[in-house]
Amino acid sequence: MATYALKRLAHSLIVLVGVLILVFVVVDRIGDPARLMLPADAPRQVYLDLRASLGLDDPFWERFGRTIAGWAVGDFGESLWQGVPSLPLALERVPATLFLTAVSLAIAVPLALLLGTRSAIKPGSVSDRILTTISLAGVSIADFWLGLMLILVVGVQWGLLPTSGFGGLEYVLLPALTLAVRPIGRIAQVARSALVEEMDKPYINTLRAKGVPEGRIVRRDALRNSAIPIITVTGDEIATFLNGAIVIETIFAWPGIGSLFIQAIERRDLPLIEACVFVVAIMVITVNLLVDLTYARLDPRTAQPTTRRQRRRLAILSPRS
Structure with missing residues (x-):
């Protein structure tokens, strides 16, 4: 298990470095931060001086x-937009994003398991068809459209919940529900498929x-033995x-860090973009690593194949019995 964990960690670090390099190259080629930081009528000499001070005239x-050397010590430079170190600025937004993710997960997983379990108990029944339609609808709805509809109906017309801002549970319910709808449908479908297959096995008849x-x-047998594909898709949804x-x-x-990332892109703030990507990538990689270790712990056979696709295929096709 330790060797497997070290291999997964090394692979994750390679992915992280590759993502950061790609972000640097793309952002470096698509915009001019100095032009965005100055008024449209700024003198050309002022523009040239600002580029020189930011190091933008240096060879690629x-x-x-210089950027790689900074990454090695956790220094992403100062934000061109706010003039403060980029990494601490990005890290300040992490708690809000994690809070939103946790509430969304708390909504999605129980409802998805309930829908999937109820559908799997009597496959092909009227209730199964209704619940399957609901889960398909959840997967098909666009997050941004649903969010706007919730703001319009629940927030504006009914006045039940605030439509923006950060605070207690009343502020997080609408965005968390918006994020949770699609994972509810996807996890429910996977849970149903895994349970239907499990319920047909001989030990269930015994x-x-x-x-x-x-x-x-x-609850005690079928759901437990169907845990690996459910955990796999849940981990994917957490990353999503x-x-x-x-x-x-x-x-x-x-x-959260998502809104900060959008603001950094609008201003072509390369150091802040890199810091945001770094923080989000670390969170996603951590989730994927924990999921890999979890289903390797549940079924050691999934740790034997050499690729992630092979492990997940084995996890889905060969749940524990």
Whole structure:
């Protein structure tokens, strides 16, 4: 297990460095931060002096090497927009994003398991078709459209909840519900498929013949043995929460790292963009690493294949019995 964990960690670090390099190259080529920082009628000499002071006139490889050296010690430079160190500025927004993610997860997982379990108990029934339609609708709805509709109906017309800002539970409910709808549908579909397959196995029929109640069979045996694909898709959805929060935080003016990232892009603030990408990538990589270790712990066979795709395929096709 330790060797497997070290391999996954090394792979994650390579991915992280690759993402940062890609961000640097792309952002360096698509905008001029100095032009954005000055008024449209600023004299050309002022513009040239600002570029020189920011080091933007240096050769590409010199700027790239300076950036890599800074990354090695956790220094992403000062934000061109706010004039403060970029990494602490990005880290200040992490608690708000994690709070939003946690509430979204608390809404999505229980509801998804309830929908998936109820559908799997009587596959093909009227209730199964209704619940399957609901889960498909959840997967199909666009997050940004749902967020705008919730603001319009729940916040503006009904006046039940605030539509923007940061605070207690009343402020997080609308953005959390917006983020949770699609994962509810996806996790419910995976849970249903895994449970339907599990409920057809011989040991389930043996438990039924012994008179074990159906609900106990589902909760104690079938659901536990279907845990690996459910955990896998839940981990993917947590990573999606962290990425999808970029749009949702902007819509609801939620002061998380997603909204900060959008603001940094608008201002071509390369140091702040890199810091935001670094923080989000660390969170996503951590989630994926924990998921990999979890289902490797549940089923050691998933740690044997050499690629992530092979492990997840084995996890889905061969749940524990």
